[in-house]
Amino acid sequence: MQPTAHAFPENARAALADARLRKALGTMKSGFQGNRAAAIARMPEWEELREEGRRIKDHVLAHLDVYLERFEARVVANGGHVHWARTAAEAREAVLAICRQAGARSVTKGKSMVTEEIGLTPFLEQHGLQTVETDLGEYIIQLRREPPSHIIAPAVHLTRDQVAESFRRAHGGLDPGRPLEEARDLTDEARAVLRRKFLEADVGITGANFLVAETGSTVIVTNEGNGDLTQSLPRVHVVVASLEKVVPTLEDVSTILRLLARSATGQEFTSYTTFSTGPRRPGDPDGPEEFHVVLVDNGRSALLGTESQEVLRCIRCSACINHCPIYAAVGGHAYGWIVPGPIGAALTPGLLGLEEARHLPNASTFCGRCEAVCPMKIPLPKIMRHWREKEHAAALSPTSYRYGLGAWAWLARRPSLYRTGAALAARLLGRLGRDRGRLVRLPFADGWTDWRDLPAPEGKTFFQLYAEGRRPNSPGDVR
Amino acid sequence: MTDAASGRGTRPRVGLFVTCLVDLFRPTVGFAAIALLERSGCTVAVPEVQTCCGQPAYNSGDRADAADLARRVIEAFEPYDYVVAPSGSCAGMIRLHYPELLADDPDWGERARRLAARTYELVSFLVDVRGMTRVDGARLAATVTYHDSCSGLRELGVKEQPRTLLHSVEGLILKELPDAEICCGFGGTFCVKYPEISNRMVADKAAAAASTGAELLLAGDMGCLLNIAGKMKRDGMAVEVRHVAEVLAGMTDGPAIGEGR
Numbered sequence: 077m078q079p080t081a082h083a084f085p086e087n088a089r090a091a092l093a094d095a096r097l098r099k100a101l102g103t104m105k106s107g108f109q110g111n112r113a114a115a116i117a118r119m120p121e122w123e124e125l126r127e128e129g130r131r132i133k134d135h136v137l138a139h140l141d142v143y144l145e146r147f148e149a150r151v152v153a154n155g156g157h158v159h160w161a162r163t164a165a166e167a168r169e170a171v172l173a174i175c176r177q178a179g180a181r182s183v184t185k186g187k188s189m190v191t192e193e194i195g196l197t198p199f200l201e202q203h204g205l206q207t208v209e210t211d212l213g214e215y216i217i218q219l220r221r222e223p224p225s226h227i228i229a230p231a232v233h234l235t236r237d238q239v240a241e242s243f244r245r246a247h248g249g250l251d252p253g254r255p256l257e258e259a260r261d262l263t264d265e266a267r268a269v270l271r272r273k274f275l276e277a278d279v280g281i282t283g284a285n286f287l288v289a290e291t292g293s294t295v296i297v298t299n300e301g302n303g304d305l306t307q308s309l310p311r312v313h314v315v316v317a318s319l320e321k322v323v324p325t326l327e328d329v330s331t332i333l334r335l336l337a338r339s340a341t342g343q344e345f346t347s348y349t350t351f352s353t354g355p356r357r358p359g360d361p362d363g364p365e366e367f368h369v370v371l372v373d374n375g376r377s378a379l380l381g382t383e384s385q386e387v388l389r390c391i392r393c394s395a396c397i398n399h400c401p402i403y404a405a406v407g408g409h410a411y412g413w414i415v416p417g418p419i420g421a422a423l424t425p426g427l428l429g430l431e432e433a434r435h436l437p438n439a440s441t442f443c444g445r446c447e448a449v450c451p452m453k454i455p456l457p458k459i460m461r462h463w464r465e466k467e468h469a470a471a472l473s474p475t476s477y478r479y480g481l482g483a484w485a486w487l488a489r490r491p492s493l494y495r496t497g498a499a500l501a502a503r504l505l506g507r508l509g510r511d512r513g514r515l516v517r518l519p520f521a522d523g524w525t526d527w528r529d530l531p532a533p534e535g536k537t538f539f540q541l542y543a544e545g546r547r548p549n550s551p552g553d554v555r
Numbered sequence: 556m557t558d559a560a561s562g563r564g565t566r567p568r569v570g571l572f573v574t575c576l577v578d579l580f581r582p583t584v585g586f587a588a589i590a591l592l593e594r595s596g597c598t599v600a601v602p603e604v605q606t607c608c609g610q611p612a613y614n615s616g617d618r619a620d621a622a623d624l625a626r627r628v629i630e631a632f633e634p635y636d637y638v639v640a641p642s643g644s645c646a647g648m649i650r651l652h653y654p655e656l657l658a659d660d661p662d663w664g665e666r667a668r669r670l671a672a673r674t675y676e677l678v679s680f681l682v683d684v685r686g687m688t689r690v691d692g693a694r695l696a697a698t699v700t701y702h703d704s705c706s707g708l709r710e711l712g713v714k715e716q717p718r719t720l721l722h723s724v725e726g727l728i729l730k731e732l733p734d735a736e737i738c739c740g741f742g743g744t745f746c747v748k749y750p751e752i753s754n755r756m757v758a759d760k761a762a763a764a765a766s767t768g769a770e771l772l773l774a775g776d777m778g779c780l781l782n783i784a785g786k787m788k789r790d791g792m793a794v795e796v797r798h799v800a801e802v803l804a805g806m807t808d809g810p811a812i813g814e815g816r
């Protein structure tokens with residue numbers, strides 16, 4: 077995917093004008109928020125659990141090399157292979173090489189944001205491999221050739237009619253008059269189509285929610301069960317995962333799993349939690365003949381030891397996204413990269429650079445809801461502010477904005493001048509808005525007055541009145 | 556709360572941090588704050604050298620200017636037992652962000668921490684520190700709804716305190732606002748950087764307020780109030796908008812925010 081984060085303002089404007097998107101996002105918000113709140117209300121030890129989750133990940137990040145090497149050693153001991161990829165290109169090549177080696181012609185894929193990040197599916201298709209997404213949401217956006225707009229519900233930007241349209245177009249051989257109004261009809265049809273693909277596939281590719289250092293296992297959680305079929309039916313299973321997914325023990329997995337499902341969908345546990353530990357052993361009833369793990373760095377290790385290191389604690393639960401009023405207004409595509417919402421705004425500048433992504437950390441009111449709901453206690457506003465500091469230092473923000481800010485700070489250092497300025501402004505604005513009590517148009521402030529009136533000041537400033545001796549109990553009103 | 560305990564018997568001296576927006580747009584709120592603080596048994600002073608808490612610079616990535624303004628505020632307010640602001644946003648800036656902003660400076664860092672510990676948003680100060688449970692003599696025959704401003708709510712835990720006091724206002728009926736804890740879209744410079752997104756957010760807020768049937772919307776931060784009032788007036792909605800302190804202090808004779816006289 078080509079990033080369009082640099083065009084966030086334009087993307088956002090287009091998104092706001094899209095009535096269908098608005099409809100789709102409207103339904104999404106209430107569901108996720110309500111379910112999460114209910115699940116957490118049932119769990120008195122929530123705060124301790126968050127603290128524990130944070131501790132686990134901070135420990136891992138401080139010893140990332142140790143745990144990754146331990147993980148690698150266990151995978152190899154179990155008969156699997158580990159491929160280290162510094163960049164997206166290396167990761168793609170590694171997967172392609174595995175597929176070629178296996179003589180593969182067809183590949184199935186489970187939902188994985190890191191494979192979206194490295195652009196794996198289009199790459200494999202270009203190299204002649206039929207590649208099919210098996211998660212329903214991913215399957216839908218693959219049909220539509222769109223990037224995901226959400227990390228756990230990739231097609232959340234679409235209404236049901238849009239999905240039905242896509243199915244009618246893609247599934248040509250079926251009865252054109254068939255009903256596709258209900259969610260059930262759509263799932264059934266996708267299942268039927270996908271079942272064939274599962275059976276044909278030579279290689280199954282999944283992501284991982286966890287890499288377990290003590291056992292060399294990889295873990296995925298899904299609600300559709302497609303991940304299980306993707307990884308157990310084909311001859312070869314390839315896990316593509318980013319470095320920071322590693323945790324020390326199975327015990328740690330269980331701690332974080334308790335945080336993950338509740339934060340994501342409000343479930344106590346996702347429907348399927350699947351552990352893969354190496355290829356099939358003699359006597360195993362099923363499982364792949366080959367087991368590969370591609371460990372993707374793609375910019376993450378460079379974040380270690382920086383002010384944004386804490387983004388690497390993220391478990392991609394999407395709670396911050398689901399509670400973000402900016403995301404709710406513009407949806408995921410506006411962010412122009414794989415991970416949208418607050419975590420995207422905190423992470424993307426670190427992976428793509430500030431030149432590309434500088435708008436994203438500015439797309440926040442710092443309302444703080446993201447940090448409040450984040451199960452891993454990631455200080456998302458603080459990290460976004462940190463990127464703004466970098467942006468300011470590199471003078472990437474518009475000159476007019478920086479000058480305005482500088483002039484205001486200069487004035488704020490001079491209280492008596494500041495007072496005079498405020499009094500003048502109050503008088504001027506007060507005059508302009510005297511009759512209605514508000515201004516409908518104000519030069520240099522169209523950003524405000526294009527959409528709202530500006531309430532007029534009451535008259536004199538507080539400091540003028542106070543200097544004149546006005547006190548709350550003195551007779552007369554304060555004007 | 557050792558400060559509170561020691562303060563209650565004497566007459567603690569409060570330095571009022573007026574805030575830029577109250578100074579410029581809504582002096583009534585400043586006087587309402589003085590009235591309420593005095594009624595709670597405090598002596599109120601308004602340090603003359605105050606201007607802005609520095610939040611616009613801080614949130615725009617301009618740490619140097621923000622730190623400079625922070626040091627000035629600390630100096631101006633150090634003589635008082637408490638710093639109180641009729642704004643969760645400015646109080647949150649001093650209480651949470653000053654210590655972080657000046658952390659690398661051993662002297663100023665310590666001074667920032669000491670001031671931060673004595674800094675409060677107005678209504679939570681009245682209830683949590685001064686032990687107010689009601690406001691005597693305030694009356695307002697109106698159905699009102701209350702928006703929880705983000706910084707007050709999430710940085711300072713302001714949630715029940717305004718409701719507690721509002722319940723004691725004679726004639727006032729409080730109707731909870733749906734999605735009261737969702738941001739109104741003001742966000743300081745955000746509302747001019749991303750006016751269209753901000754507009755979408757405040758439109759949702761205005762619609763939620765209208766849906767309650769309340770005649771009056773209250774909140775504790777002028778930023779949110781100007782934003783919400785501006786939107787309601789533009790769209791011709793009848794709901795009036797005021798700062799919660801005006802109602803608690805019984806200062807509702809003048810026009811509401813954005814209303815003509």
Ligand code: SF4
Pocket residue numbers: 339389390391392393394395396397419446449450451452453454
């Ligand atoms: S930042 Fe926190 S809330 Fe957001 S996806 Fe990551 S873990 Fe979940």
